Amino acid sequence: xxxxxxxxxxxxxxxxxxxxxxxxxxxxxxxxxxxxxxxxxxxxxxxxxxxxxxxxxxxxxxxxxxxxxxxxxxxxxxxxxxxxxxxxxxx
Numbered sequence: 183x184x185x186x187x188x189x190x191x192x193x194x195x196x197x198x199x200x201x202x203x204x205x206x207x208x209x210x211x212x213x214x215x216x217x218x219x220x221x222x223x224x225x226x227x228x229x230x231x232x233x234x235x236x237x238x239x240x241x242x243x244x245x246x247x248x249x250x251x252x253x254x255x256x257x258x259x260x261x262x263x264x265x266x267x268x269x270x271x272x273x
Contacts (some may be wrong), residue, residue, distance in 0.1 A: 188273020189213070191220035221270065228266045235259050 184190040191205040193213045203213035230238065238244070238258030 186204070186273040187269035188217060188220050191223055192216035195219055195223070217273070221273070224266060224269055225253065226264060230259055230262050237263060 184193055193196045193216070195216045196213045202214050203211060205212045207215060232255070235255035235258050238261065240252040242258055242261060244254040244257045
């Protein structure tokens with residue numbers, strides 16, 4: 183079972199191209215060859231859209247008393263950045 187987001191994404195990319203993630207190739211499992219592409223995809227997701235920020239603010243309880251305030255979206259964005267950054271550090 184994949185332990186990190188990078189591995190999960192790499193395995194998913196491998197399967198999406200019809201590969202068997204655990205098949206050996208050049209001394210390592212096929213999914214491991216997808217790690218650079220997986221990391222690039224995760225990096226591309228680091229900046230959330232405005233809709234993602236709003237959804238994060240609402241779901242995360244940042245919107246609360248002050249409603250749809252730009253600071254609430256910024257707080258949600260900071261949480262998202264921390265999560266994506268940790269995913270990249272783990273993998």
